[in-house]
Amino acid sequence: MKKYLSILKQTRLFSGVGEEDISAMLTCLDAKLRRYQNGEYVLHQGESVHDIMVLVEGALHIQKDDYWGNSNIIRNIGVGEIFGEAYVAPDSGAALNNVIAVEDSAVIFFEAQKIITTCPSACRFHTAVVQNLFFALSEKNRRLVQKLGHMSKRSTREKLMSYLSEEASRQNSATFVIPFNRQQLADFLSVDRSAMSNELCKMRDDGLIRFAKSEFTLL
């Protein structure tokens, strides 16, 4: 597991913690390394999860199958990303999705209970890790709430206004650059690209916004 220390160090979970300290915590937290071949399942939908996981090699897909058998890729996970934080639950932390290796991969498992329980021994940076985990969950939460706010609008125009409005507020300027191209923005808002493109132009013609490429101005 030592060979992955440099990766763990760059992880959100261990932000601000040195390699020597991470190394010490690996035993303190009872970390386990598991390897998966391309195509293998890391988690099955419905399976009970008690760990917080970090991908240290390869790539994973999070995907969901519905009752009628339709499969749907939700997102992919790259090296250094944490997953499973949301499954930490007192009772049944049933995995909502399948997690599948799409390359030969390596994952480090940390028992969630051990992370969020302050360890009795003087594990110096344990508090830092607890905080990091909190920040990660909290930030993810905020992003989800925001996205949900946009997506809950009925029309494409309202979705766009909600998103652009929030981006302006976040960047604290009526002129700002968004981190998406048109297709990505359409995917993010779950609308059709061409319909969205059309609506953007109508909004421009209606005097609501101006834009060029990914730079937008609210009027």
Place this chain on the structure above:
Amino acid sequence: MKKYLSILKQTRLFSGVGEEDISAMLTCLDAKLRRYQNGEYVLHQGESVHDIMVLVEGALHIQKDDYWGNSNIIRNIGVGEIFGEAYVAPDSGAALNNVIAVEDSAVIFFEAQKIITTCPSACRFHTAVVQNLFFALSEKNRRLVQKLGHMSKRSTREKLMSYLSEEASRQNSATFVIPFNRQQLADFLSVDRSAMSNELCKMRDDGLIRFAKSEFTLL
């Protein structure tokens, strides 16, 4: 603040902690009680938040104003509910929404930093509170991810299939009761009630589902 101990005890945050212990923690966590009159702002959109808050009296609205001045009620908060957990952030935990008292209300503020930092004194139940907060955030996260999964479907039918599929899986049965009436389900999925009702019947006619009132069966 003592008079609210019985309310705090029933809160997610203090689940499993006795009143005497909560009382001790109030000083340990440097809790502050603030009162608001009907119509007063508890938080302003964009304001920096460093506290986790519990409503102990009255009622609040969480609402959002966009760049063009349109206001939008997102949800309301009742007595005993926690809010602000998602703003726990290392840097700028800018409030995404306005929080407004819609009755004369009382809110207890806990410094987030003090909650997620293990206190140096032997505060017996601090660990329990940290875990509770974690579970709360984690559960909220899961709910958001699920809802987002449904809402990101393009058509009403797909939204319904996604929701019903997940509910069946959660209740571990092809027949299950949902906690919504039609209007609530429509609001939850952000679609029109009558259009949804129509689609449900089409799905029944297509042999996908059966239902009566709030009991559904997947076929």
Place this chain on the structure above:
DNA sequence: ATAAATACGTTGTATTTACAACATGAGGAG
């Protein structure tokens, strides 16, 4: 420099949805 790929806007059409309006049936209150 040329060719290929990509991003973006535009248009027309078929489909889907929202919205309004009304029908039906189950409960509750008097």
Place this chain on the structure above:
DNA sequence: CTCCTCATGTTGTAAATACAACGTATTTAT
């Protein structure tokens, strides 16, 4: 029982959206 109210289903129409198809500009690769 009768009158209400409320939840749900049904229908028609107008509006919005998805989808496909295409033109053009810009970028990337060779």
